[in-house]
Amino acid sequence: MLPEVALYLLTVLLLPALAGVAVGGFGVVMVARCAEADRARAVRCAQVGQALAAPIAFMASFLLETGPVGLPPVERWHVLPYAVGAAAIVGAIVSGMRSAWWVQWSIVAAILGGLAWKFVVFPASNPYLQAGLLGSIVLVGLLWSAVARDACSVGMAMMAAIVFAGLGVLMVLANFASLGVMAFAVAAALAGLGMVSGVLNLREAARLRAAASVQPSAVDAQSVGETCPAEAVCELVPWTAAAATALAAIACVLALCGHAYNYGEVRPLHWAAILLSPFFALLICRPCLRGVKPIVGVAWRAGLCLVVVLATIINAAGHDDDADGGSGAAGSDPMMDMLEESK
């Protein structure tokens, strides 16, 4: 049994995560090896790969867990691979554009919000819920764009990984295990991408330090970017607002799906708290982390995000236990239940 479970986890978790890391990480590796002259173009290509990493992990996990789905899908939640595919395409295309962050955010939020409003319809959906989905994609997309601008790529990837892992736990609590597995696969891909970026950034920093010690004039602030002093974690491939907004849209759609099929005690506030956890970390970190080394900033941001996510999960799990205590489950007194019903 155990080897079979290990094989199952390898299939539905690790393989999709590796697929995501391969796409996103390959771009980052290429940028690290890229000559200075071609770097701007390589960074844009890598940013496209970064925007594709999470959706590819999700779709691979969905395919391995559920199998291919038709169009229109038999079950409404089977619309998810199409929604995530749309987020991947829009996020990647807009990430490759040279435009201001707010333009990228506007384009991605408008397109993905509109598509979600029209096509992502779960059971018991109503105009208010659809408006909520549209609004959350716009708002969470905006907040995650702000986080992506403030945190370095490693920090952004780590916080997003924590968010998707938290969504996965909530989905398990909501009795939607298969969607939870898919969220874990996305989290693993983002964590892997963050680690690849972190290792290469550190190597790049070491290379720049060595170059600076040999020939100080060869490394100026412009060539490596202002956010990349030689002693810090270098910012090889910063997240674009488009990629951050597309990732936020995926998180919002998954959260709404978990809410729509919720058979646990997970409440809307729990989903919202996890979606907004990177922004809480930004609010706390931004005033107090000025001037600290980026690696310390990454640790603080990811740590605060993790605290919010863990607190939310503990709260949701507590509600779940409370619900069991009041039910007619094994261990409760059937006579008391009858008395309750007769009241």
Added chain:
Amino acid sequence: MRTLIVASSLIAVPFLVAMSRPMSGAPSGATAPITQPAAAGELTLDPVHSMALFRIQHLEAGQFWGRINALSGSVAWPLDDSAAPTIKAVAEIKNIDTGSEKLDNNLKGPNFFNEKEFPSISFSSTGGTRVAERHWMLTGDLSLHGVTKPVQVDCVITGVGKGPTGKKVGFECQVTIRRSEFGMTWGIEKPPKALGDEVRLVIGLEADETKAE
């Protein structure tokens, strides 16, 4: 003479009518499907005493039993067993009962029955073949998880008694299905061998004679 003719006619008519119908309880025609009951009695399912039990293998070990309470629907069956019962039964997924609320919620969720999209299971018989007295092999359509497939259900009439509204008839039906054929695949291969594919259903029905308005 006229009186004799009238008297013999009165005796002959019921005899001829009786001869034109198959003998009650006779196993004749055991292989011939009978689809239309003759003068079938209309019965309504008693939800309090009608339930479906399901059995599935858990972790390749024990056979786990759960039930779906309060089945509703109707049965058309001539009390003389001259034709196959025509059963229309509906089981609401919200009435699933395994003895554990957590497990009930898991079964109602999208990994299994997906109650929010497919709130009920229904069976509608379309015909039947007599196996023995008050024992029929029914054919019909089972709708489960958004998929409708023809199934054969072994159905025994367990007894005819007296209920509050008239006659009360008991049925016990059994069928084994492969849930993967209905798009319910969670636990068969992913996670591997967590749950079996074959599900045995034992359906206990009590139906009351419908009172004429």
